[in-house]
Amino acid sequence: MSAVRVHNLSISLDGFATGDGQALDAPFGHAGERLHEWMFATRFWHEMGGGGDGAAGADHVFAARHGQGIGAEIMGAGKFGPPGWQDDPAWQGWWGDTPPFRTPVFVLTHRPRPSIEMGGGTTYHFLDAPPAEALERAREAAGGLDVRVGGGPTVVRDFLAEGLVDHLHVVQVPILLGRGVRLWDGLEALEKTYTIEAVSTPSGVTHLTFTRV
Amino acid sequence: MSAVRVHNLSISLDGFATGDGQALDAPFGHAGERLHEWMFATRFWHEMGGGGDGAAGADHVFAARHGQGIGAEIMGAGKFGPPGWQDDPAWQGWWGDTPPFRTPVFVLTHRPRPSIEMGGGTTYHFLDAPPAEALERAREAAGGLDVRVGGGPTVVRDFLAEGLVDHLHVVQVPILLGRGVRLWDGLEALEKTYTIEAVSTPSGVTHLTFTRV
Numbered sequence: 001m002s003a004v005r006v007h008n009l010s011i012s013l014d015g016f017a018t019g020d021g022q023a024l025d026a027p028f029g030h031a032g033e034r035l036h037e038w039m040f041a042t043r044f045w046h047e048m049g050g051g052g053d054g055a056a057g058a059d060h061v062f063a064a065r066h067g068q069g070i071g072a073e074i075m076g077a078g079k080f081g082p083p084g085w086q087d088d089p090a091w092q093g094w095w096g097d098t099p100p101f102r103t104p105v106f107v108l109t110h111r112p113r114p115s116i117e118m119g120g121g122t123t124y125h126f127l128d129a130p131p132a133e134a135l136e137r138a139r140e141a142a143g144g145l146d147v148r149v150g151g152g153p154t155v156v157r158d159f160l161a162e163g164l165v166d167h168l169h170v171v172q173v174p175i176l177l178g179r180g181v182r183l184w185d186g187l188e189a190l191e192k193t194y195t196i197e198a199v200s201t202p203s204g205v206t207h208l209t210f211t212r213v
Numbered sequence: 214m215s216a217v218r219v220h221n222l223s224i225s226l227d228g229f230a231t232g233d234g235q236a237l238d239a240p241f242g243h244a245g246e247r248l249h250e251w252m253f254a255t256r257f258w259h260e261m262g263g264g265g266d267g268a269a270g271a272d273h274v275f276a277a278r279h280g281q282g283i284g285a286e287i288m289g290a291g292k293f294g295p296p297g298w299q300d301d302p303a304w305q306g307w308w309g310d311t312p313p314f315r316t317p318v319f320v321l322t323h324r325p326r327p328s329i330e331m332g333g334g335t336t337y338h339f340l341d342a343p344p345a346e347a348l349e350r351a352r353e354a355a356g357g358l359d360v361r362v363g364g365g366p367t368v369v370r371d372f373l374a375e376g377l378v379d380h381l382h383v384v385q386v387p388i389l390l391g392r393g394v395r396l397w398d399g400l401e402a403l404e405k406t407y408t409i410e411a412v413s414t415p416s417g418v419t420h421l422t423f424t425r426v
Contacts, residue, residue, distance in 0.1 A: 013409075013421070014397035015228055174409035174421070178401025184227035188391025196226075196387040198413040206411045206419050208226070208387070 002139055003146045003166040006156050007066040009183065010035040010171045010205075016180035017153035024082040027094060029180055035173050038205045039063050048100055058201045062169060071145025072138040073101050076155035077109040078181075080124075086111045093124065101150075104141040106134055108155060131159050153183045160187055168194070168210035215352055216359045216379040219369050220279040222396065223248035223384045223418075229393035230366035237295040240307060242393055248386050251418045252276050261313055271414040275382060284358025285351040286314050289368035290322040291394075293337075299324040306337065314363075317354040319347055321368060344372050366396045373400055381407070381423035 011017045012035065019029030028035060039045050044063035046054030054060075077086070085091040086109060093099060098119035105124050112126035125141075127134050138147045149159050159165050170183070194210040201207065224230045225248065232244030241248060252258050257276035259267030267273075290299070298304040299322060306312060311332035318337050325339035338354075340347050351360045362372050372378050383396070407423035414420065 013228075014400070015226075172411075172419075174404055174411060176397060176400050176403045178399065184389060186391065187227070187389050190389045191226075191387055196417065198385075198387060198417060198419045200411040200413045200419060204409065204411060206385075206413060 002071070002142055002144060004135065004149060004159070004164055005065075005070070005146050005167040005169075006149050006151075006159075006165055007169045008039065008063055008171060009151055009153070009156060009169065010038070010173055011153075011183050012173055012175050012177040012180075014176045014178065015182045015184050016177040017151070017156075017183045018078075018181045019177050020179040022078070022082060027082070031177055031180060034175055038171060038173060038201075038203045041203065058199065058207070059203055059205065062171070062207050065169065066148070067102070069146050070103060070148045071142025072103050073105045073148045073150040074134050074138050074155070074159075075105060075107055075150040076152050077107065078154065079150060079152045080107045080109070086113075089113070092116055092118065095122075098122075104138070105150075106138050106141075108134055131155075131162050131164055135159075135164055153181045157183060157185065157187065160190065163193065165210075166212045168208075170208040170210075172206040172208060174204050215284070215355055215357060217348065217362060217372070217377055218278075218283070218359050218380040218382075219362050219364075219372075219378055220382045221252065221276055221384060222364055222366070222369060222382065223251070223386055224366075224396050225386055225388050225390040225393075227389045227391065228395045228397050229390040230364070230369075230396045231291075231394045232390050233392040235291070235295060240295065244390055244393060247388055251384060251386060251414075251416045254416065271412065271420070272416055272418065275384070275420050278382065279361070280315070282359050283316060283361045284355025285316050286318045286361045286363045287347050287351050287368070287372075288318060288320055288363040289365050290320065291367065292363060292365045293320045293322070299326075302326070305329055305331070308335075311335075317351070318363075319351050319354075321347055344368075344375050344377055348372075348377055366394045370396060370398065370400065373403065376406070378423075379425045381421075383421040383423075385419040385421060387417050 019031030021029040040052045042060035042063045043054040043056040099122040102121040107126050116124045197209045199207045232242030234242040253265045255273035255276045256267040256269045312335040315334040320339050329337045410422045412420045
């Protein structure tokens, strides 16, 4: 069966995956882009059109796993838009006409709307469903490929708590945010069902990989 | 001036430095000894009489910094004994007649008692004082050497919050405790006053060093 994977989920040393005060002009709240600077320097990001020098070292190797073998993404409402996007019928996500997903994307929201076909192979579907049911839908759409749980942290936590994630890649960035949305809450003893590996890289981040045993 | 240092402070991935439910038979609560297994395998631990194989790799090199150049320790009441030790006039700490500190140790407690001279160079002094004042006392006793803030997490956090720590060594262990005492609470933007380095070692832990800029 296709695997369920999480990639490039960046957190602060104190465990926050997004800051406080998310808004249209601050998708990550007071964290700004500080959780993702490590990624902007990679070839992965450069090839996505994000600029930068395009270094092809360890950070790139991890980052590039994001799209490899993925046939669908599941994301939370908090990733798709700023608070209140459900009130704006014209909102089509943060990522413009040609989003980087290039697969079906299932957006979890209590207020579903009709699907939107975007450029480049991305179609947004809107679902009001618990994790296992959303996963079933995404798996059907993925055509035998893997399903990525794309975040934000609340959705990743929900999927982890239900034991639905096969591979988790977290990038720990050496900053302390102090407030925001925590990734690890309520996941006591998660290490019992995963092999965990830690790799620090010269950029200063630590890649944590959880592989289901 | 002598430096203020923290060494070998072990935390879980979710940031807990001690578990829930500390007691006489469970100094670290439900965490047991899982936060310290990395240390038991080191030569540092072996030389302290703790047994083990005594590996002299990176974990040892970090661990052994604990005593180097230290002239006094400051510790919290929660490290000195289980909850309620203040009611037991015979309590003399967890570490027996010859504690491993071998320096003056200042125990912060709201219920001070007379000093206790132990074997091997350790003397316990009991102080009801805020961090800066306790540090002044410890510095006098350290004879020009450095002062170690020995924990627990609450005391380390207090000293960090007041900007009193020059060097912080945290060891992140790949487990999720879910509950207990957090190290990082209330330390937003700590990275601005420190250079932070992360090093993962083959044992699976990640050593984080904070050096004041």
